[in-house]
Amino acid sequence: MSCALCDTPAGAVLWQDDFCRVVSADEPDYPGFLRVILNAHIKEMTDLPVADQASLMRVVLAAEAALREVMAPDKINLASLGNVVPHLHWHVIPRYADDPHFPNPVWGEKKRDTPHAATGDLDALLAGALSRRLARARETE
Amino acid sequence: MSCALCDTPAGAVLWQDDFCRVVSADEPDYPGFLRVILNAHIKEMTDLPVADQASLMRVVLAAEAALREVMAPDKINLASLGNVVPHLHWHVIPRYADDPHFPNPVWGEKKRDTPHAATGDLDALLAGALSRRLARARETE
Numbered sequence: 357m358s359c360a361l362c363d364t365p366a367g368a369v370l371w372q373d374d375f376c377r378v379v380s381a382d383e384p385d386y387p388g389f390l391r392v393i394l395n396a397h398i399k400e401m402t403d404l405p406v407a408d409q410a411s412l413m414r415v416v417l418a419a420e421a422a423l424r425e426v427m428a429p430d431k432i433n434l435a436s437l438g439n440v441v442p443h444l445h446w447h448v449i450p451r452y453a454d455d456p457h458f459p460n461p462v463w464g465e466k467k468r469d470t471p472h473a474a475t476g477d478l479d480a481l482l483a484g485a486l487s488r489r490l491a492r493a494r495e496t497e
Numbered sequence: 498m499s500c501a502l503c504d505t506p507a508g509a510v511l512w513q514d515d516f517c518r519v520v521s522a523d524e525p526d527y528p529g530f531l532r533v534i535l536n537a538h539i540k541e542m543t544d545l546p547v548a549d550q551a552s553l554m555r556v557v558l559a560a561e562a563a564l565r566e567v568m569a570p571d572k573i574n575l576a577s578l579g580n581v582v583p584h585l586h587w588h589v590i591p592r593y594a595d596d597p598h599f600p601n602p603v604w605g606e607k608k609r610d611t612p613h614a615a616t617g618d619l620d621a622l623l624a625g626a627l628s629r630r631l632a633r634a635r636e637t638e
Contacts, residue, residue, distance in 0.1 A: 399572075400561065400565070400572075400573055401561060401573075401575065402558055402561050402562045402565060402573075409554070409558060410551060410554075413550070413551075413554050417542055417550060420541065420542060420543050421543045424541070424543060431540075431541075431578075431579060431580050431583060432541055432542075432543075433576070433577070433578045433579075434542065434575075434576065434577045434578075435574070435575065435576035435577075435578070435602075436574070436575045436576075437572075437574045437575075437576070437602055438572060438574075439572050439574070439592060439599060439600035439601070439602070442572060451580060458580055459580035459581045460580070460604065461576075461578055461580070461602065461604040463601065463602040463604050463605040464604040
């Protein structure tokens, strides 16, 4: 069966290895919205071996750390849902008190129209922060 | 400042240690909706030491495994948001194709009125599954 996360990168790739990738999601209201996508078509975290669960979370939390470093959001939201596309992926979302849905989840009721403008080089800054953090993590393993 | 997750258990406690607890959320549309709540008042995953991040995810994924064992849902949804209560907690939600919001997140638009009836001993079954899984995980550390 066709799967959008198997067939396409599903965003601008900011970091990748042979296990997973971090992409910049195309969400105009949410610049910096990242997705960490497992390369293999697997449905749930607990379908992965324990070591792979830890590897995937290491990348998810590197994405969180990169967003905090580059964007200093008021809160980070993490979610792995997969109801529509049952191929393991994590949403890593920088949230601000005045963003369109805050304090609701981005999937909830919209509260206001105040998209945060993305700086032109946001993807490059995030890619740099991710590479530094994931290189460092690998060295200390 | 007062915090609901510091001041109250915030649900029926199914499992706990000195680091975190698993509670059954009182969500009538979603029997089996679990929350894993860090005991300490900490805001983000990346505010925790790396070893504690791993410990918390071990409990989150034990909750996922317990729900799959006991309830066989169509999908598991995992999320750490904390926009309203910035005290680290994870939502672990069993989803069914005919539940009230599917395939939307539970925070999205409601699609239908079909709450799943909880069996009377659901909390006890989940508590048992959690205890077995978390005891096993500790032995193999």
